[in-house]
Amino acid sequence: METLSVSAHASEKRQKRPRSGAISVRGRLAVASRVLAALIGGYLLTALTSICLAQFLPLVRAEAVVLAMTLSFLVYLPAVLWCFACGTAWRAWFGLLLPSAVLAALYASARWLL
């Protein structure tokens, strides 16, 4: 059964936890940042995925949209997991914003350039 006390190694990577066991303000901010990243960044990545899927799926427009929306939540999930599994809160944001930018660029090029 997993213990919930964070191991020494992990605590260095994640929250800064002083001897008393209380979580520092910095630690709380890091968690809050990850939560926001999961919420906002995750939504952004998911939405862009659905937009790209709707654009590129070789289906009739309505069907492409429905399938795109249906599948998109499969992206939201790993996005959220990433935000809490990665090393730092910065990486959480970066790991979501970078693929989002790529997808946005992909869609933009398909829509307005080609």
Next chain:
Amino acid sequence: MLLATLLCYVGFSALCLSMNRHSEDLTGRSFSVSRAKALRLLGWAALLASLWVALASQTLGQALVQWSAALMGSAVVLVFVMSYWPRLALSLAGVGVLLCPVFAFLQLLA
């Protein structure tokens, strides 16, 4: 669907017996490695057979839904019965093994 459910129960019982931690509770002794492997094979075979039986008797959608229900239901029943009345769980599996060919025969006739 009754046959499919029985096969699920029998299959899960076999898989359960193949595990050391449970074989002792259920039978009072642990099995050898080869026997455990045989039980595991039998268990998976029974589960696959139950899926095949389900698919054979109705449309794809209905079959998958009902098979999932049978799978979950038989697993819950097994774990619950096993935790309080281990001998009963084993007897039920035994009865299941005996009834399976009976129901299979009946289904073929129908």
Next chain:
Amino acid sequence: MKEGFRQAMAWLHTWAGLTFGWLLFAIFMTGTLSYFKNEITQWTQPEIVPHEISAADGVNRAQQWLGENAPDAKRWFIRLPDERSPELGVSWTPAKGRFEERSLDSLTGVPVQVRQSMGGEFFYRFHFQLQMPYPWGRWLASLAAMVMFVALISGIITHKKIFKEFFTFRPRKGQRTWLDGHNAVAVLVLPFHLMITYSSLVIFMTMIMPLSILTTYGKNTQGVFDDLFPAFKTEQAAADRAPLASIAPMFEVAAEKWPGSRVGLITVNNPGSANASVTMTRHGADHIPHEPGTALVFDGVSAELKNESNMGAASLMLAGGLYGLHMGHFAGPLLRWLYFLAGIGGTAMIGTGLVIWLGKRRLKHAKSGVLPFELRLVEMLNVASMSGLMLAVVSFFWANRLLPVSFTGRSDWEVKTFFCVWGVALLHAFARVFLRDGRSAWREQLTLAALLYCALPILDMATAGGYLLASLKQGNLTLVALDMTALATGIFLAWGALRFRGDGKIVLASKLTPAVQEAR
């Protein structure tokens, strides 16, 4: 790295589970009740008696009544009675004003004198709207669904021994038993939990993930619905009037097009105008996927079949299939009970999780015997959201039987009773947890709930015994089944209440031992 990942997932599972657990318990509990919403409505409106009538007779009576009482409506809706719902339901969107609905007696075609009650619809709507104004409740419920999805997957990742402990349940071992129980209802019923959670996201996807509609349809967002459900496209009424053709003969065409399937919803668009049309969809009980796109459209004046649409594309069947699996309209009695039990399992999964969260941390304070504020807060919310909700649910049924049958607003009062009782339960939990201890909160609420659930059949016989006996004479077991389910629930709650008797000091000691042995 693997261990760090698993630990992160454990942390995520724990905190996501806690913060949304109370809300998700309520959603799962009311959602589970919703599988029997038609039956609950039968119980709350026992005046509506099932009659054997043909579809043609039913629709004729509905059409006649609507023609006399809502001739200028923009749209009529007719729902014929079926094996789960004896109501001949008519509703309409008037030219001006709010949507209206009535229950007609299926034999006489006049509105039934029935006590106003939301019945099962209350629990159904609550579980996805949370009694909050549109659209906020749905957004919160959708957020909860996403968190549920995260909790499920993070739980799977965290559960290192998911295969080894697949069949493991060790009773009478304190905290270990709770965790085994949590794992058992989670893992053994996992396909259902994953399906329910993901499908709930799909159901609201056009609201929560609409951007792909905007990028492909631009401003014409209605376009996607018109493309998917062409039979339901809204048309302006033509200037000319023309009498509406009889709907009953259209059933024969439907029977031909859909062998083995009944007609579900009948929609009349612009009744009485020259371009009136009648749309029919298949009855939900006859197929698994939710297919509003499969419809027949008849010309309302000539009764000719104008249009036939079939929603068969694989991409649409995925979404429709998930939607249909969530709703479970297709489920017959046995499968419906299994849906119900699986829902109870999901509710128990969440409940046991909340109890474990607190139980583990409480052990750290066992020596001092005083719980810090945060843990008391969690305990209060655990009590209020679980036993408090059980109290609220049963009081809805009590209100239904005790409130006078004909007073306006009685339906609102049933709902008010639900929330008032829930509120009082929260206050009681607060008072007990912060001024005495959590055990007394649990014990008292579970005892009261047990009494109310067990007494429900007696209340039913005392206040509506005539309907109960009449239904049994007809061979309809719905009312008695609800009473028996309430009794069984009461017995279970009584067992729960008994476990909280005494001051718990001895029990705590035995809970410490397994925890010490547990060091893994």
